[in-house]
Amino acid sequence: MKKNxxxxxxxxxxxxxxxxLATMIYKQSSTNTPSPEGTQLIEMRAKVMGDADRSLGPSxxxxxxxxxxxxxxxxxxxxxxxxxxxxxxxxxxxxxxxxYMPFHGNSVYASSALEATARQGKFWEALDVVFEKQPEWGSxxxxxxxxxxxxxxELGLDMARLEEDMKDPAIAARIEKDKTEGLAxxxxxxxxxxxxxxxxxxxxxxxxxxxxxxxxxxx
Amino acid sequence: MLTxxxxxxxxxxxxxxxxxxxxxxxxxxxLPPCVLCWYQRIAMYPLVLILGVAWLKDDTRVKxxxxxxxxxxxxxxxxxxxLYYKIIxxxxxxxxxxxxxxxxxxxxxxxxxxxxxxxxSFALLTLLFTLPSRPRSLAS
Numbered sequence: 001m002k003k004n005x006x007x008x009x010x011x012x013x014x015x016x017x018x019x020x021l022a023t024m025i026y027k028q029s030s031t032n033t034p035s036p037e038g039t040q041l042i043e044m045r046a047k048v049m050g051d052a053d054r055s056l057g058p059s060x061x062x063x064x065x066x067x068x069x070x071x072x073x074x075x076x077x078x079x080x081x082x083x084x085x086x087x088x089x090x091x092x093x094x095x096x097x098x099x100y101m102p103f104h105g106n107s108v109y110a111s112s113a114l115e116a117t118a119r120q121g122k123f124w125e126a127l128d129v130v131f132e133k134q135p136e137w138g139s140x141x142x143x144x145x146x147x148x149x150x151x152x153x154e155l156g157l158d159m160a161r162l163e164e165d166m167k168d169p170a171i172a173a174r175i176e177k178d179k180t181e182g183l184a185x186x187x188x189x190x191x192x193x194x195x196x197x198x199x200x201x202x203x204x205x206x207x208x209x210x211x212x213x214x215x216x217x218x219x
Numbered sequence: 220m221l222t223x224x225x226x227x228x229x230x231x232x233x234x235x236x237x238x239x240x241x242x243x244x245x246x247x248x249x250l251p252p253c254v255l256c257w258y259q260r261i262a263m264y265p266l267v268l269i270l271g272v273a274w275l276k277d278d279t280r281v282k283x284x285x286x287x288x289x290x291x292x293x294x295x296x297x298x299x300x301x302l303y304y305k306i307i308x309x310x311x312x313x314x315x316x317x318x319x320x321x322x323x324x325x326x327x328x329x330x331x332x333x334x335x336x337x338x339x340s341f342a343l344l345t346l347l348f349t350l351p352s353r354p355r356s357l358a359s
Contacts, residue, residue, distance in 0.1 A: 004275050011232060019239045023247045188251055 030201075044197030050181055054098040054123060056087060061095040063196060063215040065208075068101040068182045070190040071110035072138040075203065077131045079191050082205045090212060098127075100178040101190050106138060106145040109166075111175045113148055116165035122155050129155065223279040223352045230285070230347045231274055234266035237340040244333060250325070255299040259337050262292030266344065282348040289348055293341035299334045 048066045052059070067083060069076040087094055100111045110130060117126035129151050137147040153159050165171065182192070186199060193200040195211040196218075221229065241260055244250045252260065266288055273281030301307045326332055 004277065007228065008231075008271060008274055011228075012235065015232070015235050015239055019243060022243060026243075026247055188249060 047181075048185060048194040048197050049097050050099055050178060052095075052097045054118065056096045056124070057094045058092060059095050061093055063090070063093055063212055064095045064097065064194075065212065066097045066099060066194040068099050068178070068187045068190060068192045068194075070101050070103050070107045071114060071127075071130050072102075072104035072107045072134065072143075073190040074134070075189075076191045077134050079203065079208075080127070080131045082208060085205070086208055086212060089209070090216070093216060094212065099182060100175045101182045101187055101192070102175060102179060103190060104138070106143050108172070108175060109145045110138070110148060112166045112171050113152065113162070115171045115174060116162045116168075117152065117155070117157060119165050120157050120162065122157055125155050126152055126157075221347075221352050223282075223354060224274070224277060226347045226350075226352045227270055227274050227279065227281060230344055231267065231270035233340055233343055233347070234263060234270055237263050237337070238267050240336065244325070250333075255295055255302075256333070256337075258295045259292050259299070259341070262288045262295065263337075263340070279354075286345070286348040289341055289344040293338070293345050296334065296338040296341045300338050303332065303334045 045064050049064060065083070065086070067079075069079075083096065087096055100107075102108045102111050114123060114126055114130060117123050130148065133147070133151045137144050137151070149159060149163070152162065185194075191203070193203075193208065193211075196215050200207060200211050238260075241252070241256070241263070245252050266285055269281060269285060273279070273285075298307075
């Protein structure tokens with residue numbers, strides 16, 4: 001019995017050490033990736049941005065922030081005011097691009113509604129409403145996506161046109177394209193941010209601000 | 220031929236390595252486990268504890284208790300691999316939300332994938348629990 005304990009502890013310690021060593025090597029290799037420069041940077045930025053048809057800020061800005069979001073995701077809702085705050089904090093210095101990554105049950109529905117509002121020039125106002133009212137229409141226990149229509153109506157949208165536009169296959173294709181490209185870029189959760197083509201590892205106001213500052217400071 | 224005691228220690232190492240490996244994929248590499256991966260984890264994780272206790276207590280009867288877990292895991296792993304390698308169409312897969320069970324997240328040397336590693340572990344465990352082994356008295 002005593003001998004068995006020693007063997008068990010020895011093997012367990014070796015396995016755990018191996019695990020910790022692998023973790024260290026993995027973390028080091030992922031942080032040591034050299035920052036891309038010149039044409040490589042431009043290529044990476046373009047790849048992450050897609051068509052950039054839902055964007056804010058000048059396209060010539062030094063920092064391109066791309067967010068893959070899901071309208072039904074709670075963390076995206078929490079990050080939404082933070083991204084707006086960053087745009088206000090760094091005026092004219094950020095080109096913000098929004099892309100879809102529908103992971104939840106009603107995400108495609110909500111994303112289609114958002115895309116349809118863009119055709120009436122109310123995309124960003126609609127995005128605010130979608131996130132503000134998310135606990136009501138997107139509750140995981142009892143999702144009621146149809147409630148969205150009532151909230152969007154208050155923005156003065158032509159609802160008949162909106163519902164018609166939502167069925168447009170071009171909108172479905174647009175959302176699907178974002179998702180496919182996002183998965184290929186390694187997006188596994190929402191929201192995922194890319195700063196000048198590089199994926200942000202930590203979420204939150206602090207990490208987002210420091211990533212932007214770092215990108216601004218890079219020559 | 221392994222002794223019964225040695226096969227328990229060997230099975231424990233297989234279960235512990237699989238457990239740590241799966242935690243490495245999800246917690247370090249941040250690859251989200253799909254639904255079928257979770258079911259396989261449910262069958263694998265308890266084995267680390269019960270095989271560990273059995274090894275300490277020299278209790279070879281543990282194979283009887285561990286076998287149902289290993290076989291359950293093996294059946295799910297076979298199903299997962301059939302889906303993964305498109306032998307069964309995904310339309311009948313239970314994964315409708317979250318990450319799909321057929322999403323290729325890792326492919327080492329063009330061959331080794333996470334579902335394949337799981338299948339290998341459960342197959343090895345099932346063999347260790349069913350193959351006859353030498354009793355201890357003859358071994359020592």
